[in-house]
Amino acid sequence: MKGTVLGIEGTAWNLSAAIVNEKDVIAEVSDMYRPHTGGIHPREAAQHHAKYASYIVKGVLEDAKKQGIETTDIDAISFSQGPGLGACLRTVATAARMLALSLDVPLVGVNHCLAHVEVGRWKTPANDPVTLYVSGANSQVLAYRMGRYRVFGETLDIGLGNAFDKFARNAGLGHPGGPQIEQFAKNAEKYIPLPYVVKGMDLSFSGLSTAATEALKNNSMEDICYSFQETAFAMVVEVTERALAHTGKNEVLLAGGVGANMRLREMLEIMCTERGASFYVPEKRFMGDNGAMIAYLGLLMYGSGNIIDIENSHVNPNFRPDAVDVTWLPEGFEERRQECI
Amino acid sequence: MYLTSGAEATVKVEDDVLIKERVPKNYRLKELDERIRKERTKAEARLISEARRGGVPTPVIYDIENSTIKMQYLDGIAIKYVINEELSEQIGFLVAELHKAEIIHGDLTTSNLILFKDRIYMIDFGLSFFDSSTEARGVDVHVLFQTFESTHHDHEKLIEAFCRGYRKDFNKADEVLERVKEIEKRGRYA
Structure with missing residues (x-):
């Protein structure tokens, strides 16, 4: 896929711009919104993005220049069109539209979930994987089938990361909850039964998050954190395994911020080994929300003619990954895989 | 003789008895794994019996032990090999009976319907649950329609016949079938 694309991510807490070509990430500049207390406040996050948008765009263009990539070399601008917090999405979309207009290059609207999948396919040997995407807001099991990435399983309420955050806030652990829960879990003594849904x-x-909070009254923080992790991760690994069995695919890709958890990785590794499947985890910078993934999927979409007019570049806070026609995979992508089995 | 080995259980036949065993998952904590397998085995056996009480032919349960169910082996043929409009109408009627009993099958495919001694049996209640919501019923029917579409070329007529059977004696039928159309539009792969 030839070309150079500048992509902007800003669906939630991380505002990040990157410039990529088909070989690698040329430059990436990010600025995170950090709430003083509690979790992400949507309006404050959007105000943060508005304040720093020009800073990250300027920064990424300057960094690219140092490596011989001029602003005039940029072929397209991509941005996270959704899913995400509406106010944040609109802010980033405005920046992307202005940039596309001033550079006079096409605009590409990227589905945030699919960007996680594609950056994983780019940065690991995974080719046609079942992807477990677990972050603060999203928890989905995705796999390609007949022209689209289908959602084989997903959360019916909140994302796994959000469940951790809610518990952590109630338990006085601060935000984000995941890393602290992982630390406490290491010193647990026993498993406390929690609802497995x-x-x-x-x-x-x-x-599950509510039950874990309740159970804190009679149990140690260590035991609850451990039990919460064991229960929640077993649930997502089970659905991932089902999707593998159902699709006949033999690769698993992990994506999203919760993927940083070592116990989750260990459980997926065990499941994959037992099924004879390969398990892939991209390096940390490509796991959580990042500008590089938006730029990269932007590049793939731009290369396959999948661009949008400014007039039709509305953001969609509930943008589903299975609503996107996959234009960037080669024809017969799936058939080739099936011949390999 | 092993019949299948899915993500969750192995199924084998010994002396005309079908033995379904939920296999341990090493990624799960042993305590949690045992609890889940036991609970699901019990729930599955219960749903199979409840469905039969509701008028849907299902295998007879002989025994339940920890995570193993022993049940009647139906030496018939999967509906996917013999389906026609007449059978599809009967299936519609049976699924309505199941839904009237407030049970959702959860994995309705033409492989999980068996023609045995001129009757259609429903098998594999591994993903079944009690629910009487229009949404759950709609998803159940939608999943079956998808197997019609992916494996049978005359699927439109089969769907029509199914709907005739489903409407025959179920006052919520129209509401559910209307929801099926909506679910299809969402494009979600269930």
Whole structure:
């Protein structure tokens, strides 16, 4: 896929711009919104993005220049069109539109979830994986089938990361909750039964988060953190395994911020080894939200003619990954895989 | 003889008895794994019996032990090999009976319907649950329609016949079938 694309991510807390070509990430500049207390406040996050948008864009252009890439070399601008917090999405979309107009290059609207999948395919040997995408807001099991990335299972209420955050806030652990829960879990003594909610292929975490908070009254922080992790991760690994069995695919890709958790990785590794599947995890900078993934999927979409007019570049806070026609995979992508089995 | 080995259970036949065992998952904590397998085995056996009480032919349960169910082996043929409009109408009627009993099958495919001694049996209640919502019923029917579409070329007529059967004696049928159309539009792969 020839070309150079500048992409901007800003669906939630991380505002990030990157310039990529088909070989690698040329430059990336980010600025995170950090709430003083509690979790992400949507309006404050959007105000943060508005304040720093020009800073990250200027920064990434300057860094690219040092490597011989001029502003005039940029072929397209891509941005996270959704899903995400509406106010944040609109702010980033405005920046992207202005940039596309002033550079007189096409605009590409990227689905944030699919960007996670594609950056993983780019930066690991995974080719046609079942992707477990677990972050603060999203928890989905995705796999390509007949022209689209289908959602084989997803959360029916809140994302896994959000479930951790809610518990952590109630337990006085601060934000984000995941890393602290992982630390406490290491010193646990026993498992405390918590609700395990898998409905067919779908997941539910909000009841689990509440039950974990309740159970804190009579149990140690260590035991609850451990039990919360064990229960929630077993749920997502189960659905991932089901999707593998159902699709006949033999690769698993992990994406999203919660993917940083070592216990989750270990469980997926065990499941994959037992099924004879390969397990791939991209390096940390490509796991959480990042500008590089938006620029990269932007490049793939630009290369396959998948661009949008400014007039039709509305953001969509509920943008589903299975609503996107995949234009960037070669024809017969799936058939080739099936011949390999 | 092993019949299948899915993500969750192995199924084998010994002396005309079908033995379904939920296999341990090493990624899960042993305590949690045992609890889940036991709970699901019990729930599955219960749903199979409840469905039969509701008028849907299902295998007879002989025994349940920890995470193993022993049940009647139906030496018939999967509906996917013999389906026609007449059978599809009967299936519609049966699924309505199941839904009237407030049960959702959860994995309705033409492989999970068996023609045995001139009757259609429903098998594999591994993903079943009790629910009487229009949404759950709609998803159940939608999943079956998808298998019609992916494996049978005359699927439109099969769907029509199914709807005739489903409407025959179920006052919520129209509401559910209307929801099926909506679910299809969402494009979600269930």
